Amino acid sequence: DRDEAPVASTDKGPATELRLGYFPNVTHAAALVGLDQGLFTKELGSTKLVPTKFNAGPEAVGALLGGSLDASFIGSGPAINAYAKSNGEAVRLIAGTTSGGAQLVVKPTITKPADLAGKTVVTPQLGNTQDVSLKKWLAENKLTGKVKVTNLENAQTLDAFKQGDVDAAWLPEPWSSRLVLDAGAKVLLDEASLWPDGKFPTTVLIVRTQFLQEHPETVKALLSGLVSAIDFATTDKAAAETAVNKQLKEATGKALQPAVIDRAFQNIQITADPIASTFPQLAKDQVTAGIAKEAPAVAGFADLGPLNDVLSKAGKPAVDAAGLDTK
Amino acid sequence: MTATVEADRAVVDSVSPVRFHQVGKAFGSGRSAVVALEGVDLEVAAGEFVCLLGASGCGKTTLLNLVAGLDQPTSGRIELSSSRPAVVFQEAALMPWLTAAGNVELPLRMAGVPKARRRAKAAELLELVRLGGLGDKRPHELSGGMRQRVALARALASTTDNTGSGAGKPSLLLMDEPFSALDAITRDVLQGELLRIWRATGTAILFVTHDVREAVRLGQRVVLLSSRPGRVVRQWDVDQLPEAEAVDEINTELRRVISSHAAA
Amino acid sequence: MTATVEADRAVVDSVSPVRFHQVGKAFGSGRSAVVALEGVDLEVAAGEFVCLLGASGCGKTTLLNLVAGLDQPTSGRIELSSSRPAVVFQEAALMPWLTAAGNVELPLRMAGVPKARRRAKAAELLELVRLGGLGDKRPHELSGGMRQRVALARALASTTDNTGSGAGKPSLLLMDEPFSALDAITRDVLQGELLRIWRATGTAILFVTHDVREAVRLGQRVVLLSSRPGRVVRQWDVDQLPEAEAVDEINTELRRVISSHAAA
Amino acid sequence: MPQLDLQEGSVEAGLDALDTPVHSSQGSLARRIAARAFPPIGAVVLLVAVWQVLWAAAFWPEFKLPAPLAVWAQIWQLVTSGEILELFWVSVHRAVIGFALSLLIAVPLGLAIANSRVVRRGIGPLVSGLQSLPSVAWVPAAILWFGLNDRAIYWVVLLGAVPSIANGLMSGLDQVPPILPRVGKALGAGRLSGIRYILLPAALPGFLGGLKQGWAFSWRSLMAAELIATSPDLGQGLGQFLHNGMSLSDISMVFAGILLIFVVGVGIELLVFRPLENSVLRARGLTVTAR
Amino acid sequence: MPQLDLQEGSVEAGLDALDTPVHSSQGSLARRIAARAFPPIGAVVLLVAVWQVLWAAAFWPEFKLPAPLAVWAQIWQLVTSGEILELFWVSVHRAVIGFALSLLIAVPLGLAIANSRVVRRGIGPLVSGLQSLPSVAWVPAAILWFGLNDRAIYWVVLLGAVPSIANGLMSGLDQVPPILPRVGKALGAGRLSGIRYILLPAALPGFLGGLKQGWAFSWRSLMAAELIATSPDLGQGLGQFLHNGMSLSDISMVFAGILLIFVVGVGIELLVFRPLENSVLRARGLTVTAR
Numbered sequence A: 001d002r003d004e005a006p007v008a009s010t011d012k013g014p015a016t017e018l019r020l021g022y023f024p025n026v027t028h029a030a031a032l033v034g035l036d037q038g039l040f041t042k043e044l045g046s047t048k049l050v051p052t053k054f055n056a057g058p059e060a061v062g063a064l065l066g067g068s069l070d071a072s073f074i075g076s077g078p079a080i081n082a083y084a085k086s087n088g089e090a091v092r093l094i095a096g097t098t099s100g101g102a103q104l105v106v107k108p109t110i111t112k113p114a115d116l117a118g119k120t121v122v123t124p125q126l127g128n129t130q131d132v133s134l135k136k137w138l139a140e141n142k143l144t145g146k147v148k149v150t151n152l153e154n155a156q157t158l159d160a161f162k163q164g165d166v167d168a169a170w171l172p173e174p175w176s177s178r179l180v181l182d183a184g185a186k187v188l189l190d191e192a193s194l195w196p197d198g199k200f201p202t203t204v205l206i207v208r209t210q211f212l213q214e215h216p217e218t219v220k221a222l223l224s225g226l227v228s229a230i231d232f233a234t235t236d237k238a239a240a241e242t243a244v245n246k247q248l249k250e251a252t253g254k255a256l257q258p259a260v261i262d263r264a265f266q267n268i269q270i271t272a273d274p275i276a277s278t279f280p281q282l283a284k285d286q287v288t289a290g291i292a293k294e295a296p297a298v299a300g301f302a303d304l305g306p307l308n309d310v311l312s313k314a315g316k317p318a319v320d321a322a323g324l325d326t327k
Numbered sequence B, C: 001m002t003a004t005v006e007a008d009r010a011v012v013d014s015v016s017p018v019r020f021h022q023v024g025k026a027f028g029s030g031r032s033a034v035v036a037l038e039g040v041d042l043e044v045a046a047g048e049f050v051c052l053l054g055a056s057g058c059g060k061t062t063l064l065n066l067v068a069g070l071d072q073p074t075s076g077r078i079e080l081s082s083s084r085p086a087v088v089f090q091e092a093a094l095m096p097w098l099t100a101a102g103n104v105e106l107p108l109r110m111a112g113v114p115k116a117r118r119r120a121k122a123a124e125l126l127e128l129v130r131l132g133g134l135g136d137k138r139p140h141e142l143s144g145g146m147r148q149r150v151a152l153a154r155a156l157a158s159t160t161d162n163t164g165s166g167a168g169k170p171s172l173l174l175m176d177e178p179f180s181a182l183d184a185i186t187r188d189v190l191q192g193e194l195l196r197i198w199r200a201t202g203t204a205i206l207f208v209t210h211d212v213r214e215a216v217r218l219g220q221r222v223v224l225l226s227s228r229p230g231r232v233v234r235q236w237d238v239d240q241l242p243e244a245e246a247v248d249e250i251n252t253e254l255r256r257v258i259s260s261h262a263a264a
Numbered sequence D, E: 001m002p003q004l005d006l007q008e009g010s011v012e013a014g015l016d017a018l019d020t021p022v023h024s025s026q027g028s029l030a031r032r033i034a035a036r037a038f039p040p041i042g043a044v045v046l047l048v049a050v051w052q053v054l055w056a057a058a059f060w061p062e063f064k065l066p067a068p069l070a071v072w073a074q075i076w077q078l079v080t081s082g083e084i085l086e087l088f089w090v091s092v093h094r095a096v097i098g099f100a101l102s103l104l105i106a107v108p109l110g111l112a113i114a115n116s117r118v119v120r121r122g123i124g125p126l127v128s129g130l131q132s133l134p135s136v137a138w139v140p141a142a143i144l145w146f147g148l149n150d151r152a153i154y155w156v157v158l159l160g161a162v163p164s165i166a167n168g169l170m171s172g173l174d175q176v177p178p179i180l181p182r183v184g185k186a187l188g189a190g191r192l193s194g195i196r197y198i199l200l201p202a203a204l205p206g207f208l209g210g211l212k213q214g215w216a217f218s219w220r221s222l223m224a225a226e227l228i229a230t231s232p233d234l235g236q237g238l239g240q241f242l243h244n245g246m247s248l249s250d251i252s253m254v255f256a257g258i259l260l261i262f263v264v265g266v267g268i269e270l271l272v273f274r275p276l277e278n279s280v281l282r283a284r285g286l287t288v289t290a291r
Ligand SMILES: Nc1ncnc2c1ncn2[C@@H]1O[C@H](COP(=O)(O)OP(=O)(O)OP(=O)(O)O)[C@@H](O)[C@H]1O
Pocket: B027, B028, B034, B035, B036, B054, B055, B056, B057, B058, B059, B060, B061, B062, B063, B090, C140, C141, C142, C143, C144, C145, C146, C181
């Protein structure tokens, strides 16, 4: 039989390079700002930063599990999957970056949840953050089975919506804004309204467990960079928008329209707090949403020690692991 | 030196089925061009049986291909007034996906002959070439001589269509060494059959062979081609000559033509 | 009825290159099986020239294939003590991607002969079959008889390897109607060349032909096969007989065998 | 001996009649089926054994290489719930329709390309260019143009399969020995009857190879389309199943999906193309035994 | 006349020598190049014209069908910035390496399958099954196993191209007239030299068709892999470019990407496979003119 005793690795000092995943999306604003302003490289010192662009969570998870990525900004759904599918081995949650920024946008003719019956609603990907949220919400509104849930890439959703092929979509920023501004969609529901204080993790930062154990210094440097980036973004919103748009253009060749990025920024909250307290709920929601048969175990997922070290060094309040840091 | 068509045979028409006017054929171009035929003047009268002799590689097959319309001459002109000529190719070239009977039926099928008549005709023709009962064999299951006979039967099948555009025109049969792979006895039998068919249908036949005796026995006229380039060197009205004498004379001439070429 | 090997020729060995013991060969199985050969006993002595006669489809090619090891007998046993026999197939079967010279060089290439010697040998053999200067033609650019001669040259090239495992063993040449597509003169020349090679090398030859005259002229012994199934009917030591008499006798017998079969 | 075979052989039938050497035809039917089934089953068993050993050796962590049993559990669950029928039905019927449509378009196209020099030069390279475009590239455009429905999927399948089948037919036609169409012409074949009675059957062995590749292209394109476009309207096919596994980073589900797709590929090969190929080759004396 | 040709023809060279009928060989070289280049260019011009008309008629909204000019602008921008060189280089060199590797693996595999009945029965269907797996399905597994690097990409390309090339070779070998290997054997071919000197060249025309399909598979697989796996380590290839277009829902960029991929496909066809095919077919007397 398999002999499964993962060898606990020890501190090996700063890594020679850090391969960091991110998505060219407004919900990854902190990452984009940090990259744009060189905040990560500054903190990392001699460690070379290799930023790697992804378009969807599962691919980033694959790269992390395959060992070709050390840390990644990622949605909370795929983050939970990565932890659960590797039996709690492969990755750790070390910080949050964005809260909020997901909306259910609909055709103007739809004004209340019940109108969605018989309609097609799109989410970006099966089991991703928005998909789970939508399905849970549908279940709570007794709409499960009455609404057709389709998965489409965000870009295609925009086109499909313009064409009238889909009637509604539960999307992260900037796509909800683009649907509203470019395609005349209306907001039926802001996901923030479903959570206490309107706070829920949209994007978090996870790191390979092995990397965390071997290079805690590097991880701390990364977190310092992240905290600086969050500072930058929260203090000078206009500069942050410019930086994000510049990165988007660099990563994809096209920038967003100013109106879209403005609106998108209004809907997100950039924060280092992963809002750990919501994770058990998020895991349970997967069952409600019919994605998983049993709630993935999330205990032991978070390791917020390094983040809190960094925060206290910067004279900021620590964030709460809400018991997520122990199995 | 033109052949006189015997009056006692059933001649459909007096128009020559095919007439060559200074026909030349070269393959390829440039330095590597091969001139297979040059300045060939030849006429086959309706219902005439002409045998073509010549060294290996002198252009006999090429000449037949020109008549059959499978190649175009590079110079000169060919006047064809027969219906589509039936051809027995030098290689059997059977369709490998069809049985022997299927091969014989093929021209009938393409001419739209109904199935039952096709079947009967194919069986009859296979019987004629002494392959009765072997209709369901595939080409790769037949011996070389058997394949040649199937090809012969197939060509005969393709002559029987005289209903379409070819109706009324003189018919023409082109045969490229059709008996070369046959034993003496089978060959005798098929030569007899061929003569019978020729007499009965009045078709003109252009027959390539290397066997001078065969040429003399079958043909009314024997045409000798030279090689490189192929030209008509001499013709004999062998009907007029005693067989042994004709064979000797042609053999001598053939030897002269071929060795003069070899020396050149 | 065994042939006496002439003492004045260069005979390599006195072991028979090939010996058949009650060999049978059937194709297919079940109801549709074709028995091509049955109970064939045949021996070719070292250095002997044996001609094989028989009706079309009687099993001559099959017999040659068995000797060449290209097919296995379904019954009986074949004792082969020659080096790998060289074969001239009934079809030319040239490699379409090689030029004429390339085809002749092929067996030399596979035997590892260096390029310069290969070239020279191929040119020499092409000259022998009267195709000098046509070495760079592709098979599809050659006439039927030319292809047959290239195949002949190729087979001769494949006999020249006597250095490998075959060294010291008697050699054997199998020829399946090698001259069938040639004009009389070329055929005469090549028959002469073949006899010269046979005398010079002392190779044994098993030669299939439909031309009784050719068989008598070339062979020391003539073997007649019956058909369906192929059996050895009679053999003649034609060295012992005057040519005309032999031809007549064999022709009569051939006619008898073939027509008895046709009647059956 | 052959006499004996004559009796025994008469009960045999089917495509194998010519294949089995005379002496082995005395073996029982069961034995012959076994001889035929053993090699592929043996190969599969070997593969699974290697997989199990690799897994048991914990050479890779579980999330990289799932346990064979875990994958089997996934599949078994699909079987017991009956879901597997829907998966197969949705994908296979689409693939068959798409392939049939492709044939209808590709055969005239291939004939035109192979027979006319102008068409060959004008369209030939474009067809090959089309063939080199990945199906995934077409999916977004197809959804844009046709909406999220079967039409979009068929469009992707057609773009994948048509060029491949046309190219296959073309290469089959190119290899037809020129003597055969010449003979056909001499026997009175017109343009159409020459194609029908000579060119197409003559090109068949090569064309079959092209068909196999064309099928592979259409099946792959379908899977790619299903992988990318998911919607309840489209039903749940194998591609969607695989996609779900990927989205959930569930490696055992991914493996199950790959395995099921693979099984369909092998099944179609064994049930459709292999017998076709065997009968075509055998009828022409082109069997492996012949050499 | 032919005498005259002898003089003129000697300045002609290249693969066309045999192709052009005797009388047309008197045309100038420029004229002949034009005759050859016209049909494909004409076809492309026609396509673009139709596109422009469709667009000008505003039959579809701009986000469904971009203006030809907009697409051209995209491409032109790539050209002027020199980016296009990187795009081509990254993708093409990978495809070539992947294809070469595939050849190395597929040729022995195809030979084994075609020549041994046990291997054919055991592995043959598995190879066909592998061929029917879409490349996209392998990408996640490849990334998991090899990481986000060229090895993963080559793995995907190999899995796409090897079965296809092996199958193509197999089908080419199946069509070899059995007389040729028999002749080879009689001429003293051993197992290896028989393969080297007889089977492989004899199967070449059919194999070329398989190679073309194999190339299409490897190029498509590469594009699929590039479409999905993006990383600075991987460089920016055509697939990534296309992907960016898709994620931006920028239809003119998508079209530009498709067009560039297509151009590579056509280019490889015209520069590599077409001449190869022509010379192989011509050497064997299998040209279109012959029929
Ligand atoms: N397609 C071709 N390309 C080039 N040369 C050719 C072609 N076909 C025939 N030739 C050449 O034309 C000449 C005449 O060939 P042809 O086949 O007509 O001879 P033949 O008289 O039928 O000879 P045989 O009695 O050997 O069959 C030969 O020198 C041959 O090499």
